[in-house]
Amino acid sequence: MPRRTDIARLRKRRDFLAAAGGRKWAANGLVLQALDRADEAEPRVGFTVTRKVGGAVIRNRARRRLKAAASEILPVIAKQGYDYVLVGRASTLTRAWPDLLDDLRAAMTKVHGAKLHGSQRAARGPSSQRGSGNQAGSESKEDTSHG
RNA sequence: UCAGAUGGCCGGAUGGCCGCUGUCCUUCGGGGCAGAGGAAAGUCCGGGCUCCACGGAAAUACGGUGCCGGUUAACGGCCGGCGGGGGCGACCCCAGGGAAAGUGCCACAGAGAACAGACCGCCCGGCCAAGGCUUCGGCCUCCCGGGUAAGGGUGAAACGGUGCGGUAAGAGCGCACCGCGCGACCGGUAACGGAAGCGGCACGGCAAACCCCACCGGGAGCAAGACCAAAUAGGGGCGGCAUUGUCGGUUCGCCGGCAAGACCCGUUUCCGGGUUGCCGCCCGGGUUGGUUGCACGAGGCGUCCGGUAACGGGCGUCCCAGAUGAAUGGCCAUCGCCCGCAAGGGUACAGAACCCGGCUUACAGGCCAUCUGACAUU
Numbered sequence: 001m002p003r004r005t006d007i008a009r010l011r012k013r014r015d016f017l018a019a020a021g022g023r024k025w026a027a028n029g030l031v032l033q034a035l036d037r038a039d040e041a042e043p044r045v046g047f048t049v050t051r052k053v054g055g056a057v058i059r060n061r062a063r064r065r066l067k068a069a070a071s072e073i074l075p076v077i078a079k080q081g082y083d084y085v086l087v088g089r090a091s092t093l094t095r096a097w098p099d100l101l102d103d104l105r106a107a108m109t110k111v112h113g114a115k116l117h118g119s120q121r122a123a124r125g126p127s128s129q130r131g132s133g134n135q136a137g138s139e140s141k142e143d144t145s146h147g
Numbered sequence: 148u149c150a151g152a153u154g155g156c157c158g159g160a161u162g163g164c165c166g167c168u169g170u171c172c173u174u175c176g177g178g179g180c181a182g183a184g185g186a187a188a189g190u191c192c193g194g195g196c197u198c199c200a201c202g203g204a205a206a207u208a209c210g211g212u213g214c215c216g217g218u219u220a221a222c223g224g225c226c227g228g229c230g231g232g233g234g235c236g237a238c239c240c241c242a243g244g245g246a247a248a249g250u251g252c253c254a255c256a257g258a259g260a261a262c263a264g265a266c267c268g269c270c271c272g273g274c275c276a277a278g279g280c281u282u283c284g285g286c287c288u289c290c291c292g293g294g295u296a297a298g299g300g301u302g303a304a305a306c307g308g309u310g311c312g313g314u315a316a317g318a319g320c321g322c323a324c325c326g327c328g329c330g331a332c333c334g335g336u337a338a339c340g341g342a343a344g345c346g347g348c349a350c351g352g353c354a355a356a357c358c359c360c361a362c363c364g365g366g367a368g369c370a371a372g373a374c375c376a377a378a379u380a381g382g383g384g385c386g387g388c389a390u391u392g393u394c395g396g397u398u399c400g401c402c403g404g405c406a407a408g409a410c411c412c413g414u415u416u417c418c419g420g421g422u423u424g425c426c427g428c429c430c431g432g433g434u435u436g437g438u439u440g441c442a443c444g445a446g447g448c449g450u451c452c453g454g455u456a457a458c459g460g461g462c463g464u465c466c467c468a469g470a471u472g473a474a475u476g477g478c479c480a481u482c483g484c485c486c487g488c489a490a491g492g493g494u495a496c497a498g499a500a501c502c503c504g505g506c507u508u509a510c511a512g513g514c515c516a517u518c519u520g521a522c523a524u525u
Contacts, residue, residue, distance in 0.1 A: 009472075011473095048472080061476095065478095068477040097477085
């Protein structure tokens with residue numbers, strides 16, 4: 001099966017900030033942020049490991065594991081028009097490799113599942129973007145009350 | 148063998164699958180080669196390079212350095228020596244210039260602490276008011292006046308220490324030795340070392356207190372700086388058109404010259420301030436993206452020569468990361484090492500960001516060389 005590994009990288013600070021305003025899912029070994037750009041362009045991906053996790057060596061190792069996981073999984077299930085940001089945490093290094101891959105797959109489906117409502121509202125245009133940002137808090141509150 | 152001192156080095160290995168950055172080749176399928184550190188770290192010093200400022204030099208202020216000599220592009224680094232301190236020793240540590248230029252500080256305790264000082268004590272003299280003793284002559288205590296730095300006590304430190312002489316008791320008052328100060332002269336490039344002789348002996352400590360002296364330092368940094376290309380709003384300049392008045396020409400369509408208009412505000416005039424159309428070209432600045440700076444260098448390795456050494460020179464040889472939300476890796480297996488009876492777990496500190504020379508700090512485990520002290524053996 002031909003694997004596409006050359007997914008475009010996010011390189012600008014404003015892209016990362018925009019993705020941080022999108023859907024977010026925290027798995028055991030990583031945190032995934034996704035933003036639906038509402039166009040049909042190629043998907044893009046970026047990586048972030050904050051100083052909270054550790055020094056430069058630890059952060060580099062975490063980012064490389066995330067890159068390796070992304071190059072294995074994203075070409076299969078990434079969707080057009082999406083920006084993804086993988087955020088490393090302390091457990092990114094200690095998590096077993098198959099578990100880390102499962103974490104990423106699960107996070108991708110979670111983030112895409114939320115998109116299903118969004119695609120219906122996409123006909124109404126920019127209101128969907130405003131909803132993902134401002135009303136995210138109230139939505140999550142409803143979720144917890146249901147569960 | 149044990150304990151220790153100094154200097155230096157390594158700091159995982161091999162294989163498989165899949166990737167990343169650079170570069171070269173390509174039959175465009177792909178393939179070859181290279182790819183983190185000793186500290187890449189802290190950003191504490193010193194340079195190269197770049198821009199800015201500046202006529203040269205010096206001075207003031209501020210900051211830094213501070214025994215002497217050498218080394219270097221330079222240094223607060225390094226090497227060699229000197230002085231002081233520590234260790235049986237190998238060796239280690241030290242901001243280590245100036246206190247008769249000046250100012251300041253030296254707490255507490257203590258009688259007295261910087262041209263010091265009699266609390267107790269010791270000694271001499273006086274006195275009989277008081278007390279005691281008396282052989283009735285006086286004597287002692289108290290008191291008064293003085294001498295004394297030997298003893299006690301205080302302190303971090305008390306006009307140097309020990310001994311003998313000396314004295315009323317004492318005192319460098321005298322003497323010997325030690326210490327201290329000055330020191331002709333000798334050795335050394337120098338720091339400094341030695342030292343005849345002289346001086347009875349004080350001229351205290353702190354300059355990581357101010358200060359003085361000598362030397363060094365313009366500022367900012369590769370997000371420096373240079374170049375290219377886009378799109379957007381606004382600025383400046385030039386030209387043309389449009390608008391108004393007037394003069395001249397006219398084929399009555401217009402053309403040319405000159406001048407400025409219109410609106411708003413300060414109550415009006417004068418005067419002052421502000422705003423204002425369209426198009427093209429040029430200039431300069433900001434933003435974004437790209438290229439460059441950017442990796443051949445105070446370069447690595449080997450060898451020879453000079454030098455105790457730091458280091459310098461000659462010759463040969465090699466090309467050895469170049470990213471920019473930032474490559475140099477992810478996963479798996481086997482082995483090594485450490486912990487554990489085993490299952491199993493762990494495998495240091497840490498990631499280039501313009502480049503060099505240092506310093507400092509972090510570091511599992513291990514190796515090598517030289518030297519020192521014990522013990523044992525021959």
